[in-house]
Every structure is written in C-alpha cells, then in structure tokens.
Amino acid sequence: MEMFIQTLVAGILIGGVYALIGIGMTLIMGVMRIINLAHGQLMMVAMYITFVLYQFLNIDPYFALLVAPPALFLIGAAIQRYLLNPLIKIESIIPENQVLMTVGIGIVLTETIRFMFSSDYKSVKTSYSTATFNIGAISWNVPMVVAFILAVVLTASLFFFLLKTDVGKSVRATAQNKDAAMIMGINAEWITQLTYGLGAAMAAAGGTLLLPIYYLFPDVGGPFTLKAFIITILGGLGSAVGAIMGGLVLGVAESLGATYISMALKDAIGMVIFLLVLVFLPGGLKQLTKV
Amino acid sequence: MHFFETHRLTKAFGGLIAVNNVTFHVEEGEIYGLIGPNGSGKTTVFNLITAYYPITSGTIRFRGKEMNGLPTWKVCKEGIGRTFQIVKPLARMTVLENVMTSAFCRTSNTAEAREKALEVLQFCEMEKKIDFPAKGLTIGDRKRMEIARALATSPKLLLLDETMAGLTPQEQADGVQLIRKMRNAGITIIIVEHIMHVIMNLCDRILCINYGQEIARGTPAEVANNQNVIEAYLGKE
DSSP states (O other), X not given: OHHHHHHHHHHHHHHHHHHHHHHHHHHHHHHHOSOOTTHHHHHHHHHHHHHHHHHHHOOOHHHHTTTHHHHHHHHXXXXXXXXXXXXXXXXXXOTTHHHHHHHHHHHHHHHHHHHHHOSOOEEOOOTTTTOEEEETTEEEEHHHHHHHHHHHHHHHHHHHHHHHSHHHHHHHHHHHOHHXXXXXXXXXXXXXXXXXXXXXXXXXXXXXXXXXXXXXXGGGHHHXXXXXXXXXXXXXXXXXXXXXXXXXXXXXXXXXXXXXXXXXXXXXXXXXXXXXHHHHOTXXXXXXXXX | XXXXXXXXXXXXXXXXXXXXXEEEEEOTTOEEEEEOSTTSSHHXXXXXXXXSSOOSEEEEEETTEEOTTOOHHHHHXXXXXXXXXXXXXXXXXXXXXXXXXXXXXXXXXXXXXXXXXXXXXXXXXXXXXXXXXXXXXXHHHHHHHHHHHHXXXXXXXXXXXXXXXXXXXXXXXXXXXXXXXXXXXXXXXXXXXXXXXXXXXXXXXXXXXXXXXXXXXXXXXXXXXXXXXXXXXXXXX
C-alpha cells in the first residue's frame, strides 16, 4: 500500500510538469489547428539555455526560469512569424504543410544543439537535486515538489490570462472561430505569433523545472514531443483543462507502469494509453467533461 | 465624394470571374440592398470589402480612404462591421463574452467593454440571454448575437449577409424592426437578402447582380419590375 501511494505521488508530481508542457502544445493546436511537432525540441533548447547559465554563470535553474521561457517566447514568435505564417499565405499550399515545417524546425534545432554541445549526456547537479523530505512513510523529492508547485502557479496564471484579459479573450476567440475574430477587430496573425510564443514558453518552463532532476542530451526533445502529443490527444484537441488532466493521467500511468510492470516499458505505457484513447475515447477527456 | 464606394471591383478565382466590374456607392444613413440569384457573387462582394479575399482589381473607398490591402481587423477598426450568412458564434463563450470580445476592438478596459456589450445587447433586446452559452442559442438568437457582436465594434457601415434566412415570419418582422432601429441610430447598412418583402420594405436603393455583373439598379419598385431581374430569378419565357 505504501509503495502504491509513493508511486502515485511521484506520478502526480511529474504529471504536473507534463501538464505544463502539454498545455503549451494544446494552446498552439487550438489557435493554429496544427500539431507542433517541434514542441519537445523547443523544450530541449530551453534546457540547454538553463544548463549554460548554470555551468558558466552559476545561475540557479530556478532563476533561469526568468530567462529561458522569455527567450523561447521570442524564438517561438519568430518561428510563427517568419516560418509558419508565410506558408498560410500561399493558397496552393495546404495548411497541413505547417506541420511538416515544424518537423523540420525540430530537426534543425536538435542538430544545431548537437553541433554546439556534442551528443554527450549533461546534467545540472544542484545541492538540492537529491534532497527529500518525509511525510509519514512517503518521501517527497524536493525539486519535484518545487517543480509541481511552480507548474501549478504557471498554469493558473495562464488561465487567468486567457479568461480575464482582453488579449486572452482574443486568443480564445481566434481559437474558436478565426474568421469571426478578424471582423471583431482582432489581428489574428499577431495572435498566432503570441500563441506560439506562449506555447514555446510553457514548454521551456517545463524543461527548466525538470532539469535539476533530469539529464540532458540533444535528442531529449523527441520523447517529450511524443508525450505532449499524447497529452493533447488524451485531453482532447485544444482543451487546456483536458491537457491538465491528460498530463496527470500520463504521469501517474508512467509511474505505475514503471513500478509494477517494468522500468524499461515506461515510455511504452504512454503509447498504449494513446491507442486506447483513440479507439475508445476519440474526443479525449474533453468529450466527457464538455468543456 | 461618397460615404462608401466601389469602383470596377473585380475578383477572379483562377479563370472564374466571381465579381466583374461592380461599381456602386452608398450614402451615409442609407439602407442599400444587394440582391441576385444564388451564386451571383453577393457574399464575395462582402468578402472583398472586409478583406477575407484579396481584390483582383478595382478599388474600395470608405469615407474618402482607400481600403485596398488593409487586413480584415483594420477594416473593422476603420468602422466597417459585418455578419455572416453562416453564423460564426464563439461557441464556448457566453453571449456576453462574445459581444465583449468585439467591444475590446475599441477599448482595452474590461469594465468599459462589459458596459458597451450590455448596452448593445439591450439595443438588440437580448439582455435576458447574456449568460447563455453561445452554442445553446436558437438560430434566430445566433443571428441576433452576430448583429450585436458587429454593433459592439461601433461600426459606421454594417454589412448584413442574409440575417433573415431560416427565421420564422415573426422573427423576420422583429429583424426588420431592429435594422430600422440601427439606421435610426446612425448606422449605414448594406444588406444581402433573398427574402423579397424584407428587401422591398427596407431598402432605399438596390443593386442586382448576376454572374458577378450588374444587371439592374434603382429603387425597389424599379428593380422589381426590371425585365433583366425577372429573367435572372425566374428564367426567360
């Protein structure tokens, strides 16, 4: 029983960070109607920024939260503006080609980082990386708890932005009906840049929060693109609430799978869930909650 | 100088010329009717004015300013509003939120936007439905909300695309009242409509197009008796 609760706790904590990364992808999906297949790679770039700051300037990963996400916001907005939006304007190119473009962007990012840092595994070993505290018989890993709390704070801020501000309403309006949004005076092109930037920044925050516990190499992006994709499908395309649920479900499922089935099959668990969802709940969790 | 005018407006989709040399002008305070059989290019004219399609050739001038090349959201800021024939509600927002999103076109203050939205919804007699989710509205209310949303951007010129289609006779009568009320509030209106008694009752002047070209223009009575118009709608004997 103790082991079960311990597993559950670990799953929920990692799930919070997954949710943060997944929300970034679902936001982009909602507004642009494309799957951003460079999502994990953008996160990887943010992790390297955090790594460089720690290694050469001795800046703590949590302070890097003030650097990496804004940097990725700018990179994301520039990608949308100069690489993705021009594709929409050419009528003979189908919108789905934007997806292929994101694949290309992901490859370029990965190989650029490999060129600069080589393929070696890196890690950020802080004094608190392995720190834990106990509540009853359950042990809590300090960086995971911090990551979870910050992920919740960031997610809540994003919701406040989307629900309460005029720009947030413009983002939601563009996601729900782009044509209607434009005649309501919303500069939809600018909104797409803002959204891609925000999505990239959310992924960057997720990556930075993972760094004290995770290791780092240029190909780390791919598995996270996959995880974010699974979360997006699991939650229902474009649903932010669904993405939170999706992130938590994936975290817990991976954790349970690693404990009770096999550590080696951890990533396969996600794919099994993915297939089950597509077969039995094609609309995702959104289908159940209607939000 | 006219309040609103198009000069030799043309739109070609590849080899198909959907709008061909259409020239017309609208004076301030007028209700101008745009009619024609299905597929004659009426909605395409609206899509050109609001920049959903780029213009192939010709010019559009609004209050003396050339509008060619402005993106849709700037056309809105210039003071042209529009409703869609196939309504486009922001389905997962409430009626009030829908209209508020429009009101943010002129202000970034939430309280002001809410006030403007409530005022417009009252004007459209929808104040009892402000908290309904947009996806739960009947077709009549959806069309009314489209009008409210367009009004919340404070337009000087409003383009109404078949706002009466699919409504019951009572809803149509209410709609006619609402359009009159908007004109009295100082809004110039261009209306596309198939329901003839609505057009005949409301419009000061009418332009009739077919295959993208003008076939008749004039007062409602003149257009209704025009041989070309009768042939376009009913066919030749």
